[in-house]
Amino acid sequence: MNVPAAIAIGCSAGGVDALKAVIGGLQATLRQTVVVCCHSSSDTVGLLCEVLGRTSKLPVIEAAERHQAQPGVVQLAPTGYHLLVENDHHFSLSIDSRVNHSRPSIDVLFMSAADVWRSALIGVVLTGGNNDGAAGLRRIRQLGGLAIVQSPHGAVAATMPQAALDLAGADHCVPLDDIAPLINRLCMA
Amino acid sequence: MSAPGLDNIEVDLLIQALQRRHGYDFSQYAPASLKRRVQQLTEQLDCKTISGLIERVMHEPELLPNILEGLTVPASDMFRDPTMFRGLREQVFPLLASYPQINIWQAGCAHGQEVYSLVILLEEAGLYERTQIFATDLSDRALQQAQDGIYPAREAQQWSRNYQASGGTRSLADYYSARYNLLKVDQHLRRNVTFAKHNLVSDSVFCEAHLILCRNVMIYFSNPLQNRVLSLFRDSLVRGGFLCLGLRESLEYASSAGEFTPFAEQLRIYRLAIHQERKLA
Ligand SMILES: C[S@@+](CC[C@H](N)C(=O)[O-])C[C@H]1O[C@@H](n2cnc3c(N)ncnc32)[C@H](O)[C@@H]1O
Numbered sequence: 001m002n003v004p005a006a007i008a009i010g011c012s013a014g015g016v017d018a019l020k021a022v023i024g025g026l027q028a029t030l031r032q033t034v035v036v037c038c039h040s041s042s043d044t045v046g047l048l049c050e051v052l053g054r055t056s057k058l059p060v061i062e063a064a065e066r067h068q069a070q071p072g073v074v075q076l077a078p079t080g081y082h083l084l085v086e087n088d089h090h091f092s093l094s095i096d097s098r099v100n101h102s103r104p105s106i107d108v109l110f111m112s113a114a115d116v117w118r119s120a121l122i123g124v125v126l127t128g129g130n131n132d133g134a135a136g137l138r139r140i141r142q143l144g145g146l147a148i149v150q151s152p153h154g155a156v157a158a159t160m161p162q163a164a165l166d167l168a169g170a171d172h173c174v175p176l177d178d179i180a181p182l183i184n185r186l187c188m189a
Numbered sequence: 190m191s192a193p194g195l196d197n198i199e200v201d202l203l204i205q206a207l208q209r210r211h212g213y214d215f216s217q218y219a220p221a222s223l224k225r226r227v228q229q230l231t232e233q234l235d236c237k238t239i240s241g242l243i244e245r246v247m248h249e250p251e252l253l254p255n256i257l258e259g260l261t262v263p264a265s266d267m268f269r270d271p272t273m274f275r276g277l278r279e280q281v282f283p284l285l286a287s288y289p290q291i292n293i294w295q296a297g298c299a300h301g302q303e304v305y306s307l308v309i310l311l312e313e314a315g316l317y318e319r320t321q322i323f324a325t326d327l328s329d330r331a332l333q334q335a336q337d338g339i340y341p342a343r344e345a346q347q348w349s350r351n352y353q354a355s356g357g358t359r360s361l362a363d364y365y366s367a368r369y370n371l372l373k374v375d376q377h378l379r380r381n382v383t384f385a386k387h388n389l390v391s392d393s394v395f396c397e398a399h400l401i402l403c404r405n406v407m408i409y410f411s412n413p414l415q416n417r418v419l420s421l422f423r424d425s426l427v428r429g430g431f432l433c434l435g436l437r438e439s440l441e442y443a444s445s446a447g448e449f450t451p452f453a454e455q456l457r458i459y460r461l462a463i464h465q466e467r468k469l470a
Contacts, residue, residue, distance in 0.1 A: 064437070064439055065408055065437060065438065065439050066412065066439045066441065066442050067439065067441075078437050081408075081437055082222070084219075084221035084222055084225075085221065086219060086220060086221050087220065087221075092219040092221055092222060092408065092409075093408045093437055094222040094225075094408065094409065095264055095405050095408070095435075096222065096225070096226070096262045096264055097262065097264050108225065111225070112221040112225075115221070115224075
């Protein structure tokens with residue numbers, strides 16, 4: 001694969017702790033764009049941004065429509081909207097029906113990110129209780145990107161990483177704590 | 190899998206076909222979600238490729254309503270974002286109450302959930318008798334459904350919660366009847382609503398409005414089209430009139446947003462600047 005330009009991360013049940021581990025472990029010098037879709041039942045994603053921001057060396061913000069996706073910043077899909085990335089790297093939102101019972105949907109984010117970054121994208125599927133993200137990860141791999149899946153064994157909810165492995169396979173299937181160091185290594189030019 | 194980028198070419202050709210064959214211009218929609226919808230429509234209509242869909246667009250004009258519905262996906266809810274509806278009830282309605290006749294334009298009304306939400310609020314505020322609501326959409330199918338006011342009953346619970354959270358004073362069930370797994374909104378609520386077809390891409394000023402709601406419609410539009418629509422709203426509002434957008438819409442990239450001043454910014458409620466020579470009646 002090319003030097004990665006972006007990292008797309010998806011998770012649901014158990015996702016907050018998993019994200020703390022992954023986002024918190026990313027190095028301060030990371031120049032990649034990080035986009036995240038985390039299913040949640042809360043009204044806004046603002047609180048999650050705050051929680052992650054406490055331990056992250058990179059800024060963590062809610063992705064805003066029409067704004068550019070920024071390198072070196074972690075950007076989370078707002079609650080209740082699908083997040084998509086456009087070809088010129090700005091974000092757009094949609095409130096089309098749920099996909100895999102989810103809005104935001106990981107598949108929606110992954111597929112649009114795959115179209116934009118193609119082989120320069122790393123897709124990451126973490127813990128979760130449904131199979132959102134699997135089709136998106138497959139698309140990422142089809143377009144030459146790289147897939148990291150949290151090993152289902154140690155995951156709080158194994159369904160999502162297992163579904164991703166079954167449908168898309170993975171270039172790396174590793175325990176949670178190994179994911180951030182792996183990304184840091186892959187992202188060094 | 191087909192060659193990379195092929196699908197982008199096909200989407201461009203589809204847009205051209207719709208434009209030249211039927212006069213609908215989707216070229217200024219945000220490409221990523223439009224492409225998703227095109228792909229879904231291709232599947233739904235059992236076409237093998239987007240090119241196959243183009244052929245049907247060209248030669249089966251009776252499919253047009255289907256296609257428009259598929260490309261616009263009229264998804265909505267009653268009292269979506271209760272805080273916004275509470276803001277309308279508590280902050281905007283008291284100001285609208287000073288007008289003898291209130292005109293409201295709801296642009297992109299989808300299946301009408303928001304229109305009925307608005308009507309219920311107006312009714313409870315005692316303003317509905319002097320209000321005229323124009324509810325418009327691009328899709329004839331959506332307008333028909335909005336007019337019928339029939340929804341899946343499984344939504345009722347969530348919508349009731351939303352209604353309460355937005356400050357509703359009664360029970361939402363007072364406003365609909367339920368049968369089997371459907372609920373039907375009380376048809377009497379429709380008495381001051383006019384449903385009409387209006388395309389924000391190509392049609393012009395629609396009415397003189399005191400309040401315009403256009404929520405989660407421009408999120409599908411590129412910056413230039415968003416800008417066009419905002420100018421259209423500016424020209425349609427009375428001075429001091431209100432504009433409500435979806436809670437996650439950004440105005441930073443639209444030059445015509447300058448004439449709207451934030452009224453309740455968190456709730457995305459704006460007001461057309463009041464120029465000195467013309468004051469709010
Ligand atoms: C996602 S719905 C929003 C419904 C509602 N306002 C809400 O927020 O729940 C978007 C609606 O905008 C309509 N729409 C899309 N393009 C339009 C256009 N060019 N002119 C008028 N309506 C349009 C669609 O048909 C759809 O019903």
